Structure formats: structure tokens, C-alpha cells
Amino acid sequence: MCYTVTIKQRVIVMSVSFLIRTFTLGVAGLVTIAGAMLMIGSAQAAENEHRHGQGSLQILQAENQWQLTLSLPLDDAFGFEHAPETDEQKSQIRHFVVQAESFDTFIKMQGNCSLQGATVNLPWPFYADGEPPRRSENAHNERMHEEVHAHKDVEAVYQIGCEEAIESITVNVPAISPSLVxxxxxxxxxxxxxxxxITPNDNTLFLRR
Structure with a gap:
């Protein structure tokens, strides 16, 4: 299995650049949640800067469907910021992917909810079955290009179905990464x-406040 980056739609409205996601809601069809995001405020008007020790979590709801997107710096997720080069580094990525795809290792939603889908996106191809990635003859130049242009974040996207109202979400920050502040x-x-x-000591979101 190969984990790759997927391209998301970005929408800029009134100088507020915010990642807008689309997801399927059964018979309701494809729903785009955009207008609600205009009220979130100007504190994060621009795209979040890449900072070690700092991640982001975006939560969208439409009826009984939820989408959660967790983004982390590669260094916090894996301990390195380049494509894996050793068996140990590949093992670290596989371990993170397994943990991330289980969802409730990282995040717990209060209520009767079930995971409907999980996708882990990396800034370079990674073969979970051990197949080696393609290496060019000029590996040094390829590596330099990768380090300059890659978005050094890993992203986990979750589709969740909930049968009742959700008032709080708890995030297990140390389980995600010990270096995450x-x-x-x-x-x-x-x-x-x-x-x-969210911090390790203040890790519960109360969605009604």
C-alpha cells in the first residue's frame, strides 16, 4: 500500500484562508462546509506556519457526519523530516500510520460514534509493504529538491459517524507525539x-462553548 499526498481544495474568503473539506453524507450527497468557517475569527487568518511541537486539528460536522483532520510536523510524528532511508525509519512511519488509522488511540469523541474511514497523507510516497521507493541516479539533488519543496507535515483525515449529539472531544496529545506541545x-x-x-494538560474540547 502506498501512502501519498492528496490535494485539498483551498478557499480564500475575506482574506481568511482556511482549509475547506468536502465529504459524502449518504443520501444527502456531497456537502461542502464553507460558510460556517467565516465565523471562526481572524486569529488564524493566514495558513498556519510550520512549527515544531505544534499541530492543528480541524473539525467539521454536517448532520450525523463528522470530519476531523489532524496535521503534525514530520519531526514530531516520526523524529525526522525526510523520506525514510533506513529500516528503522520505515518502521517508525508504519507504527505511526497504524496508530493514526485506529483513531481512538489519538482522539476520543464523547457519544456513540464509529470510524467510517481514515486516510494518512505523507509528503512523499511510502510503501507500507516494504517496496522500496524509486531512487534517481542523482539522489543527492533529488533529496535537496525534496527538502526544499516538501510540505513537512503528516495529515490524518477521519470520517466519523455519530448517532447522537457530540459535546466534547478529547485529544491524547502524548500518544500522538511526546514532543508535541x-x-x-x-x-x-x-x-x-x-x-x-489543546495541550497535554488541557486536552478536551467543549464544542458548545
Whole structure:
């Protein structure tokens, strides 16, 4: 299995650049949640800068469907910021992917919810079955190009179905990464919008406040 980056749609409205996701809601078809995000505020008007020790979590709700997107610096997720070169580094990535895809290792939603899909996106191809990535003859130049141009983040996207209202979400920050200091969380639900900084000691989002 090969994990690769997927391209997301970016929408800029009133100088607010925010990642807008689309996801399928059964018979309701394809729903795009955009208008609600305009109320989230100007504190994060620009794209979040890449900072070690700082991640982001975006939460969207439409009816009983939720989408959560967790983004982390590669250094915090794996301990390195380049494509894996050793068996140990490949093992670290495989371990993270398994943990991330289980969802409730990292995040717990209060209520009767079930994971419907999980995708882990990396800034370069990675073969979970051990197949080696393509290496060019000029590996040094390829590596330099990769380090300059790669978005040094790993992203986990979750599709969640919940049978009842969700009022809180708890994030296990140390389980995600011991070096993670904070996670900037933003949400837009049917109850409202908000933002909060998650830390190891303050790790529960109360979505109605």
C-alpha cells in the first residue's frame, strides 16, 4: 500500500484562508462546509506556519457526519523530516500510520460514534509493504529538491459517524507525539464555531462553548 499526498481544495474568503473539506453524507450527497468557517475569527487568518511541537486539528460536522483532520510536523510524528532511508525509519512511519488509522488511540469523541474511514497523507510516497521507493541516479539533488519543496507535515483525515449529539472531544496529545506541545483546534458544527489551543494538560474540547 502506498501512502501519498492528496490535494485539498483551498478557499480564500475575506482574506481568511482556511482549509475547506468536502465529504459524502449518504443520501444527502456531497456537502461542502464553507460558510460556517467565516465565523471562526481572524486569529488564524493566514495558513498556519510550520512549527515544531505544534499541530492543528480541524473539525467539521454536517448532520450525523463528522470530519476531523489532524496535521503534525514530520519531526514530531516520526523524529525526522525526510523520506525514510533506513529500516528503522520505515518502521517508525508504519507504527505511526497504524496508530493514526485506529483513531481512538489519538482522539476520543464523547457519544456513540464509529470510524467510517481514515486516510494518512505523507509528503512523499511510502510503501507500507516494504517496496522500496524509486531512487534517481542523482539522489543527492533529488533529496535537496525534496527538502526544499516538501510540505513537512503528516495529515490524518477521519470520517466519523455519530448517532447522537457530540459535546466534547478529547485529544491524547502524548500518544500522538511526546514532543508535541500544543494543537490548534478549530471547529464548525451545527451548534456553532470555535477555536481552542489543546495541550497535554488541557486536552478536551467543549464544542458548545
Amino acid at each position: 500544543s494543537i490548534d483546534a478549530q471547529w464548525a458544527t451545527e451548534k456553532g464555531q470555535g477555536m481552542q489551543i
